[in-house]
Amino acid sequence: MIKHDVIVIGGGLAGMRAAVEAAERGSDVAIVSKMHPVRSHSGAAQGGINAALGNREDDSPESHAFDCVKGSDYLGDQDAIEAMCEDAPRQIIWLEHRGCIFSRLPDGRLAQRPFGGAGSARTCYSADVTGLVILHTLWEQLERFNVRVYEEYFCTALCVEDGIGAGVVAYNMRNGELELITAPATIFATGGTGRMYAKTTNGYASTADGLGIAFRAGLPIMDMEFVQFHPTSLKENGVLLSEAARGEGAHLLNADGERFMFKYAPTKGELASRDVVSRAAWTEIMQGRGVDGCVLLDLRHLGREKILERLPQIRELALDATGKDAVKEPIPILPGMHYTMGGIETDMWGKTRIPGVYAAGETACVSVHGANRLGGNSLLETIVFGARAARDATEYAKKNPGIKSSGRTLKAEQDRVSEMLARTSGERAPQIRKRVNATMSENAFIFRDDAQLRKACEDLREAREAIKHVTVMDKSKTFNTDLVGTFETEFLIEAAQCVTHGALARTESRGAQARTDYPERDDNKWLVHTLAWKTDGDPRLDYSRKVTFTKWQPEVRSY
């Protein structure tokens, strides 16, 4: 049995930031990750990280917080938002002092660029590879503290003893053994859920793992109906072209060459918040003003020099996928699934309702993003709340050193996996997943209505039934990614059910949830979070958690 004080599940930005914080505080911390940490999808984050440094324009944590509140369509918890925005400048300096290479202004101060929904230019960046640069900085810190990393260990279940978290069971992909990893404190930092959709900016690994594990362990999953569709992804492969392009001045054009965004957001245009821009782009396409099912992202007027200096990666990504050079011609783009605002319910310190169990980053829902996340806030959330969760977890582990798992969960997982591998008839997971992807993309996309969502719920019930009898084709014990993919598909189905049931029940339009049958925001009824609990059938929904207000009352939201 492996034992540590604190274990972090996931090695992306939130997970590594948590591990570094715990290590700096003298804790015996380890990371358990299904891949090498620097392969994590945080590395694909491009545009930047928000902090009210005020290096280019007057700014303050308070105006940053207001932009988040408005961006969240008033569903974000304002105490958590204020805490994040207050901490942001400190965290940027923390990263900078550890060697993170941010782009700079000519006078040497950190550069900042404008981003969607922001009142001033407050997004710090490293060209258009910000996530990757921070990821590598944190990896160096892990090496510095000799943090143990259990690489290619796929976490399958949370151990809960008498209502208290006691570690996890993880599948060692190298040898096919399930192992018990026990610790008083467990932090889930497993990232997003993009792979529930057919077209997503997310990589293959974003499969709702921590979320599914927490859900099965009896924790509520919050606000899952709020799925962010990024306006500018490539049609060919769903790959993201950063909002930084528009931040640097790129235009969105329809088939007539019109900068259509000003029809939908007269003041901010292309730099309205993402939910607004995605709906606008999709509306243009649906109303026949698209080009081959896309609208166009035009960077040409920025000039070759600026594109190569500030946006080199997106030029390459577009060139690889489409053969089009952004320096010379507009790039066809369309909205694609990008981010999960919802997640494992936590408080401002990353705590869940099970003592000793924490969550941080995209897999968590604090909630700082509410119904719609602003660009540049996801990296910020990982850094701020990764550190906060680790701070609490480290203290908790010190006070409760004796907690360990009984081995009951390990036995249950061994039985479950043996049974799964012994099965020889039944569908394989990739086929089931294709149906999940199809129904989510068809029926739980940017615009939804009652009939579509009922259809999605029905299709997911069928998928859930099918996965109970799933067959794993590969029986090998060496790097069995067929089995791992099956675990992932199980998690994706449960997460998708939280999305569709939450979306069906929420009879209003707010942020990223746009119901064509309920087009208005309804503040009398819906200033509440959706909590989804696991049952034997459909998720049970509960609205006992109200939105927390501090300074800002709901107003009409326009950009």
Place this chain on the structure above:
Amino acid sequence: MSNIILDIFRFDEATDEVPHRDRVTVDVPETTTVLDALETAKADIDGSISFRRSCRSAICGSCSMNINGES
């Protein structure tokens, strides 16, 4: 769509003495990436084909491979 033959270098340390090659034919769009072709082979034909991958956009470095003698 067109038929593509993947000639895959394979080894399972638990059961194999020496590596071997397997040929798999997949029907994929002409513009597909090698990674997507492998995903298709794994999903539709042989689930035991294994490889590392993550971001699928030449950022993370997981799926770098030797293809037709070139890396």
